[in-house]
Amino acid sequence: MMAAAAGSGRWEFDAIGTVWCIESEAPLGDAQRAAVMSVVDAFDRDWSRFRDDSTVSRLAAGGSVVAPPDAVDMLALYGALADATDGAVNPLVGDVLARRGYDASYSMRDGGASAAVAQWRDVVELSDDRLTLHRPATVDVGAVGKGRLVDLVLAELRQRTAGWLVVDASGDLAVDGVRQRVALEHPYDASRAVGVWALDAGALCASATNRRAWGDGLHHVLDARTGEPVREYAATWAVAADAMTADAVATALFFDGGPRFAERSRASWVRMRTDGAVEWSPHCEAELFV
Structure with a gap:
């Protein structure tokens, strides 16, 4: 997915x-x-989960740690995702991945399928500014995390600079104040597009x-209930008011x-x-080449 170049300042970095x-x-x-x-x-x-x-x-x-500042919002969204997908999306899918x-060393060696902890709410507790796991498990926020970080970066820059901004994290993109035409990359051929989506605000x-x-x-993209990769869909795109929501929808x-x-x-x-x-959804404004 690529945004049309808009302009005056451009900064690329790896993170x-x-x-x-x-x-x-x-x-x-x-x-x-x-x-x-x-x-x-x-x-x-x-x-x-890739950092020791x-x-x-x-x-x-x-055990228990001081809850990160994003824990409340992200875990609440995971709760909604888990309910909507009958548990297919689960924040304890880290060990399954x-x-x-898809481990910390990027071994890419398959150890076989296993399900995530189905009743993850019994394992993960967030209260009194503490995040607690009642049994060993690995939290993975991949369904919402990159979108959340895009929102945080946009908010930080919004406090520090005037004018339009575009924050693009390789597939998760937030726009504020400038019209962008975004190509929807074909999942089987990066030289082609499924369509183009234009937006001047949101994500x-x-x-x-x-x-x-x-x-x-x-x-x-694994089904947390089985540990198997999804097979029915190859690619998703979602537009929402903020990138964390759009990220969650794209996963769902x-x-x-x-x-x-x-x-x-x-x-x-x-x-x-x-x-x-x-x-596509009702009232979708993307220009689709189908």
Whole structure:
């Protein structure tokens, strides 16, 4: 997915395992860039299961830690996602992903399917500013986390610079004050687009099974109930008021409850089946090439 270049200031950098691009009406100075990197590093230190020193890694053996500032909002959204997808989306899917090969060392060696903890709310407790796990488990916030970080970066820059902004984290994109035409990349051919979505405010997030894929048909979108990768849908795109919501909707759309979750979230969407058929939401404003 690519945004049309808009302009005056462009800054690219690597963070949380992906490439970021921030475009702005005026070039960002050193202090503004340092503030962005501080936000990114703080989020990564809390939520990355790929770092030994992160909060979720320290918590994986069980016990209690001071709750990260995003815990309330993200876990509440996970609760809504789990309910909408009958448990297919689950914040304790981290151990399942690691077992299938998407682990901290990126071994990409499949150890076989296993289900996540079905009753995750009995394991994860958030109260009195403490985040507690009542048994060993690995929290993974991949369904909402990158979108949340995009929102945090946009909010930080909004306090520090005037004019329009575009924050693009390789598939999760937030726009404020400038019209962007975003190509919806075909999951089977990166040189083609399924369509184009234009927006001048809000967020567009995408997910696809061809990204972070390995082995014999394995990829990062797993059904937490079975530990198996999803097979019915190949790619999803969602537009919402903020990137965390759009990220959550893009994940939910791989499962049967996704459209209902999107409607409750006031999000528009497009998704492609693995057979190439394209579906979209009522009143979707994307220009689709179907």
